[in-house]
Amino acid sequence: xxxxxxxxxxxxxxxxxxxxxxxxxxxxxxxxxxxxxxxxxxxxxxxxxxxxxxxxxxxxxxxxxxxxxxxxxxxxxxxxxxxxxxxxxxxxxxxxxxxxxxxxxxxxxxxxxxxxxxxxxxxxxxxxxxxxxxxxxxxxxxxxxxxxxxxxx
Numbered sequence: 001x002x003x004x005x006x007x008x009x010x011x012x013x014x015x016x017x018x019x020x021x022x023x024x025x026x027x028x029x030x031x032x033x034x035x036x037x038x039x040x041x042x043x044x045x046x047x048x049x050x051x052x053x054x055x056x057x058x059x060x061x062x063x064x065x066x067x068x069x070x071x072x073x074x075x076x077x078x079x080x081x082x083x084x085x086x087x088x089x090x091x092x093x094x095x096x097x098x099x100x101x102x103x104x105x106x107x108x109x110x111x112x113x114x115x116x117x118x119x120x121x122x123x124x125x126x127x128x129x130x131x132x133x134x135x136x137x138x139x140x141x142x143x144x145x146x147x148x149x150x151x152x153x
Contacts, residue, residue, distance in 0.1 A: 002029050004069040007061035008078075009137035009144050010051025019046040020147035021055035022140025024133055025062070036138075037062070040144035052078045053107040060114035063147070068119040072135055074127030082111055083122050119128065 005026045012019035020042035027035040039058050042051070053076040059071060073079055086108060089096065091135060094105045125131045127138070 002027050002034055004028075004067050004073045005133070006056070006062075006069055007133040008052070008055035008059050008071060008073050008075075009134065009141045010048055010050055010053070010055050010075065011047065011138065011141035012048040013117040013145060013149050016045055016047050018042065018044055018145055018150075019048065019051040020141045020145025020148070021051040021058065022137045022142075023045055023059035023062075023126060024125065024135065024137045024142055025059060026139060028139075037057050040140040042141075042144040042146075042148045044148040049077050050104055050107060051145075053104060053111055054108040055084065055137070056137075057107065057111050057114050057125060060111070060120070063118065066119075068121075070114055072123045072133065073124055074125055074131075074138075078111075079122050079124045081108060082115065086112060119150050 007024040010019065010027060010109060011019045019041060023039040025037040026033055056071055056078055089102045094102045095100050123133050127134060
């Protein structure tokens with residue numbers, strides 16, 4: 001049976017500052033990789049949280065048909081937001097516990113819509129801890145940021 005995984009990460013140089021997101025999609029049959037796809041992008045002036053969200057959004061939106069997928073992120077913000085906090089935000093009209101507008105609400109709404117098409121399992125891994133696929137997602141995020149980062153000499 002083929003399993004689908006998306007390893008996602010965001011990066012930012014300064015927060016806010018230029019940023020990038022990366023997603024590594026892998027289809028596995030047991031331990032054998034059947035197919036792999038790399039996605040990346042970035043923005044000139046953004047935050048790390050926005051890039052983490054866009055990595056997950058783009059991973060899910062790129063799937064052409066509804067799928068069972070495990071999204072692996074090193075962002076507690078993304079994992080906790082989509083598996084827990086979002087229910088209260090929606091119930092409270094996209095206001096947080098302090099009754100203020102939810103930060104990045106448009107991205108949370110986009111992620112919520114993207115995941116609704118799929119059967120998503122969310123998994124957190126510690127970032128920068130040698131997890132091979134997470135390290136590859138991080139490299140994609142840094143590559144996505146590169147065109148927006150001023151060259152230093």
